[in-house]
Amino acid sequence: MATLQENVQDSEVLQCLQDASQQLQDAINRQQLQLSQDGDDNGPKETNTTQQSSAAAVSANIDDAHLDDPDAMAAAFLAQQARKQQAQLKLPVDEWAKVLLRRRCHNSEEESRSSEYWKHPCELVRTTCREWTQQEQCVVSIQNTNIPALAQEVQKHAAITWDEDDWHYSGKGFGGTEHDRRERVALYIMALDAINFCFWPMQDNDSSSMKTTATVPIVDNPLEYEQLAKALKSMAEADHDQTNNHNYALSPQNLSTMTPSKMKTLFEQHLNLEQYPIPNLTKRAELWKELGDGLIREYSGSALQFIEAAEGDASQLVERIVTSFPGFRDEATWDQSRLVFLKRAQILVGDIDAALQLNLRGMDQLTTFADYRVPQLLRHWRVLQYSSSLEERVDQKMEITAGSVEELSIRAATVVAVEELVKYLNNNSAPKDDNESLTAPKYTDVQVDWYLWQVGEQLHAKGELKPFHRVRTHFY
Template sequence: MPELHFCDGGPLTAQYLLVVDSLNFCFWPDAELQYEHLAGGVKCLQGPRCISAARLAEIDGPGVQQLLGWHRELPEQDERARLLREVGAGLLQHFQGQAAELVTAAGQSAVALVQLLTAHFPGFRDHSIYKGRQVFFYKRAQIFVGDVYGAFAGKGLGCFHDVDQLTMFADYRVPVVLRLMGLLQYSPELQQQVEGMQELASGSEAEIELRAASIVAVELLKDAANAQLLQPPQLLSIQLDWWLWHEGERMRAQHPPHHRTMTIYY
């Protein structure tokens, strides 16, 4: 994991990552707030009690602000507190208060871990209805699995025999990079809305299509890259996502605007 993150190679790392990924959404309403403030803020806390399930189960909005060390109210601050309380209560009820127990319960299956997260923590149930059909993205659930995999280098708690089943993490940063690469093309209406920094409604057809198209584009990119590799290991969708996201972060000042959606899912 990058130096930005806490990583001690043990159970506390899983606890840290679950807290971070419970809060990993919708930074854009505060122009100064970025992912690194979330990851770095939680990392700087003193002692494991700061992110214990018992403390999370009782946290309020100002407590979340204190957790991150942010100097003003966070976007969706009360919702972030509610989600952390949900995580704390769920860990206490089902997993002895430990995210590591949650990971272990999945039996080294990335898919099973996503299922456990969405079964016990409703805030991770990232889904929409598209033309009468339910569509599941599970961005934050998948990114937790990917973060555990990355933090433990695919070993120990991070060993998943089916990590290749994870998709990219459908957010608002990666589509910008995919569009600049020519892998996504916006309709004139969507382009006007995104570049005009108008909010794209959560659950709207355009928002769902943009997220779904991003997943398909990364799958096609992965398949094309892997076709050029003569031997394993082959690229994973989550590895491509990591690269695309970091590229988007690195060049965000030069890139065109990303789409803006108020949501707890990304």
């Protein structure tokens, strides 16, 4: 593997490729040994010929092989191509191999559903994000010296209430029981946060059309969270006369049958899709269906039963969300390191707690919701500093790859920066009243996130902020 060694400098990457190539060769040898044994025993000659052709296909064209370990197969294919066609690879060998490393250490679906895998989810977010920001590969730095100035801005303002602008459904005017009203509010919040992501693209499937050059600026979709929240509010209010809990738009039964065309038809009644096109309806419909299916399968079709299963604990509710609904499992891996963000899962808990006035325990354990707007504002306040290359890409509105070093750095640094801001606020703020506990946190990451997000929305609308980073993702 002299050629491969010359082109792959990372020893771990090189070892991965070498191991994968050996795994492939071992698999071929096992197949050939089995061929020989079958032929010696009672295997017909034509069967041997067929199997030999299959073994030859494995050796010659790894894409056609049917091995037990697809990652090893892919890595071996990469190693083979790196040796033969290094100049023709679209990406450097290191980059391809790192993708394979990330795939190799990604956990199985069964494991990622387990409560043990997601135990203490909010702490996972904190620790993995802080570890990432301390690594040399992180391309976003936190300027702690600028945190006091931002803290002063936060302290100047009264606490921002959750639905200050009346965008959300509250069940006002609903004629059913109080229990059913709360059920519908809970379903509204869950349906909203299931599809609360990535509003900026104008087109679904042509990512190249979204990239910008120095002379062709990108045109953003005017759709924002506000329009989505109001559209779902309109859907919920239109069904107030539906006393049968199975027949309204956001019922688990209806969500479980969701398709892209059905979703589009539903939105057309409550939102001007020509003015506010909704990108990636396919994924959004899939997530609504997943939500409906999960509630029916595990919680008798009841959002309140789902919430009550967490026994009033915010962190347990986050854990239940990610174990019951795979679309909320917002994490990434890089070089065998796990990064956990859980933006939509945590914001769902924050929204449910506020909308239903639950006063969940441990709300101070939630982290900030790493999205587009908060890092945009933190950069404006010089709390986050991007590398020169990342700064250029963001400012030119160039799309950043999901799961890349750039994206992971922005999100991890956002979580840590807000945590540091909250620590500063709590260490430098007087009690709000004489009855306030001296040990209770005066500020939480969730409260500060709401403030930063709403201020960011206002400044962005006024054109006072530099561009946000653009990533196509269903996590935020």
